[in-house]
Every structure is written in C-alpha cells, then in structure tokens.
Amino acid sequence: MIALLGLVLGVALGLMLQPDVPLWLQPYLPIAIVAALDAMLGGVRARLEGVFDEKVFVVSFLSNTVIAALIVFLGDQLGVGSQLSTGVVVVLGIRIFSNAAAIRRKLFRA
Amino acid sequence: MSGEEPGRAARGLLELLRPRATRGQLAGGLLCLLLGFAVVAQVRSTQADTTFATARQDELVGILSDLSQRSERLRGDIRDLEGTRDSLARDGEGEAALAEARRRAATYGILAGTLPATGPGIEVTIDDPAGRIRADTLLDTLQELRDAGAEVIQVGDVRVGVNTYFTDPPGGGVVEVDGRRLQPPYRFLAIGDPHTLTTALNIPGGVMKTVEGLGAGGSIVQRQKIAISAVRSP
Incomplete structure (x- = not known):
C-alpha cells in the first residue's frame, strides 16, 4: 500500500515539478527505469507468494537499476552502447513478463 | 479446494495493500516514489526532444558534418552574391550590371535552346x-x-x-x-x-x-x- 502510494505520489510530484533529466543521466535513466519496473513486479510477485522480504526488495531494486545503468555505461565506453542497451531491455522485458505471468497466476489462478 | 483459491488470493492481495508502517515498507514506498518520479521525468524529456536525444553519437556527427557542409556552401553563395553586389554598387555607368545581365541572358539562352553552344x-x-x-x-x-x-x-x-x-x-x-x-x-x-x-x-x-x-x-x-x-x- 505504501509502495503504491509512493508510486502515485512520485508520478504526481513529477507532473507538478516538471523535472528535466540531467544530461549525464539521460542515457542511463530509461534502462534504470525498466530495471526498477522489473524489481517492483518481482516484489509484488514475492509478496503474493508469501516470501517477500523488504531488505531483499530494497537491495534488488537498487542493485538492478545500478547494474543496468552500469552495463549501458560500459557499452558506451566499448562502443556497443545501443546493442547492449537492446540486450538489457530484452532480458528485463522477459523477466517483467514472467513476473507478470506469476502474479496473474497467483491472483486469478489462470 | 479450488473454490477457496480465489478467496485466498484476494485476501493475499488485500494484505498486500494493507498499510504497515515498517521501515522496510517505507523504504519500498520511497523507492517506488523515486520510480514514479523518474518515469515521468523520462517520459517528459522524451516528448520534449525526440529528434536528437535518442540519436547516437555517430548519427549526430553525421548530422553535424552535413550541416557544416551546407553552411560552407551557403557561405560561398553569400561571398559570390556579395561580390556581385559590390561590383554593381561600384560602377555608376551600369557596366557591371550590363555584364551580369548579358551573362545571365547567355546562360538562360543556352538552357532554353535559343543560343548555340x-x-x-x-x-x-x-x-x-x-x-x-x-x-x-x-x-x-x-x-x-x-x-x-x-x-x-x-x-x-x-x-x-x-x-x-x-x-x-x-x-x-x-x-x-x-x-x-x-x-x-x-x-x-x-x-x-x-x-x-x-x-x-x-x-x-x-x-x-x-x-x-x-x-x-x-x-x-x-x-x-x-x-x-x-x-x-x-
């Protein structure tokens, strides 16, 4: 509940403050967001399966976003930034789908 | 058994949504706040500037070199036209204007086919x-x-x-x-x-x-x- 509230509050804050993404963050933020989405869905799934642990959630959330951004950074340094970003997005997309499927199975038994 | 399942799942969902102000929950909430904020910021920045923000470095370099080539060409045009303007301004007799007009008439005549070439x-x-x-x-x-x-x-x-x-x-x-x-x-x-x-x-x-x-x-x-x-x- 608090997480959901936080999400809504964050969107509202973003709409109100109209933030501009700083230039140094611009290449990494999209990937970090996708990684965070994955971590969030993973958290919901764990909660529904009854194995949710706040510490795990916080750590996985932070490490996922940081690692995703790091991979993109490394890719940019190696000159394969776009390909590596695509790879990360694909992997995270697969994980998001599998998490969503697990949540759906828990909630609707389907 | 299967009849109970939806009920249990719904209870699970309710429990998930029930606020509990533990430190972990607050941390999760804070992270989600950050996520929502970041999503909005990113969406806004993507909408604001879609042409170049997503372009990679080599594409930008290509665009830049195109533009500088074009501006170089246009600068050449400017020099030519300024030269023509200066020579037109310099002579009062209309010599340069006449020469310029003749030159153009010849070019157009050749293009139109009214002059031999x-x-x-x-x-x-x-x-x-x-x-x-x-x-x-x-x-x-x-x-x-x-x-x-x-x-x-x-x-x-x-x-x-x-x-x-x-x-x-x-x-x-x-x-x-x-x-x-x-x-x-x-x-x-x-x-x-x-x-x-x-x-x-x-x-x-x-x-x-x-x-x-x-x-x-x-x-x-x-x-x-x-x-x-x-x-x-x-």
Whole structure:
C-alpha cells in the first residue's frame, strides 16, 4: 500500500515539478527505469507468494537499476552502447513478463 | 479446494495493500516514489526532444558534418552574391550590371535552346537499318542524357528544349521530333561531362543495351568539343 502510494505520489510530484533529466543521466535513466519496473513486479510477485522480504526488495531494486545503468555505461565506453542497451531491455522485458505471468497466476489462478 | 483459491488470493492481495508502517515498507514506498518520479521525468524529456536525444553519437556527427557542409556552401553563395553586389554598387555607368545581365541572358539562352553552344560532350549515333527504333527508345535516350547532366542536346538537326517530343508517324518509318522528320541514322549531340554521359548510356539494361536488343547499332564518341548550332525559335 505504501509502495503504491509512493508510486502515485512520485508520478504526481513529477507532473507538478516538471523535472528535466540531467544530461549525464539521460542515457542511463530509461534502462534504470525498466530495471526498477522489473524489481517492483518481482516484489509484488514475492509478496503474493508469501516470501517477500523488504531488505531483499530494497537491495534488488537498487542493485538492478545500478547494474543496468552500469552495463549501458560500459557499452558506451566499448562502443556497443545501443546493442547492449537492446540486450538489457530484452532480458528485463522477459523477466517483467514472467513476473507478470506469476502474479496473474497467483491472483486469478489462470 | 479450488473454490477457496480465489478467496485466498484476494485476501493475499488485500494484505498486500494493507498499510504497515515498517521501515522496510517505507523504504519500498520511497523507492517506488523515486520510480514514479523518474518515469515521468523520462517520459517528459522524451516528448520534449525526440529528434536528437535518442540519436547516437555517430548519427549526430553525421548530422553535424552535413550541416557544416551546407553552411560552407551557403557561405560561398553569400561571398559570390556579395561580390556581385559590390561590383554593381561600384560602377555608376551600369557596366557591371550590363555584364551580369548579358551573362545571365547567355546562360538562360543556352538552357532554353535559343543560343548555340559549344563544349565537351558526346555524340551518340543510333543506326537503325531495320526500322525497329520507335519514339519511346529515343525518348529514353534523351531522358538518360538529361539525367546524366547533359546541358545542351541536339537530335538530328533539332535543338532539344523543355517541350521536345518524339512521335511515330502513323504508317511507321522514321521517327519525328518536334514534328520534323529525322534523317537516319539518329544522331544525338550532348554537351556535358563526356565520361558521365557515356557511363549513363552504357549501364547494363540501359539505353545502349536496349538499342542493341532491338537489332540496331549504337555508338558513342566522346569529344572535347561539341558544337551545337541548331537553335529553337524563342
């Protein structure tokens, strides 16, 4: 509940403050967001399966976003930034789908 | 058992949504707040500037070099035009204006076909003893020459203009251009870069191959000086 509230509050804050993404963050933020989405869905799934642990959630959330951004950074340094970003997005997309499927199975038994 | 499942799942969902102000929950909430904020910020920045924000470095370099080339060209144009303007401003007698006007009249006259012209170019001869060449083949030849950058073209003794046309006479026979019967063999004189013109006509499946396929003979001669004397009436 608090997480959901936080999400809504964050969107509202973003709409109100109209933030501009700083230039140094611009290449990494999209990937970090996708990684965070994955971590969030993973958290919901764990909660529904009854194995949710706040510490795990916080750590996985932070490490996922940081690692995703790091991979993109490394890719940019190696000159394969776009390909590596695509790879990360694909992997995270697969994980998001599998998490969503697990949540759906828990909630609707389907 | 299966009847209880939806109920249990719903209870699980309710429990998930029930607020519990533990430290972990607060941390999770804070992270989600951050996520929502970041999503909105990112979406806004993507909407604000879609042209270049997503472009990679090499694309940007390409765009930049295109732009600098263009600005260099435009700067050259500016220099030329400023030179013209200065020379026009300098002479009171109108000498420079007259010279400029003459130069333009000559250029336009050549383009419109009202003035004779000489220059490097090619001579194309299409020998058609069997009479199989029709107007469309000659039109293709003309268009190919135009595409390849021929500036002045003459067919037979007719100067080619913007409204030049080819017609097949009703009973067959020699093609007419602008209503005048050509004298076979068909002869094109074109002023332009000889090498480019020759390459354009000789490409596989191009004009020369078509002409040969029709059983006619085509030949191209590159000349450093082609004199086109036929003119169109203004």
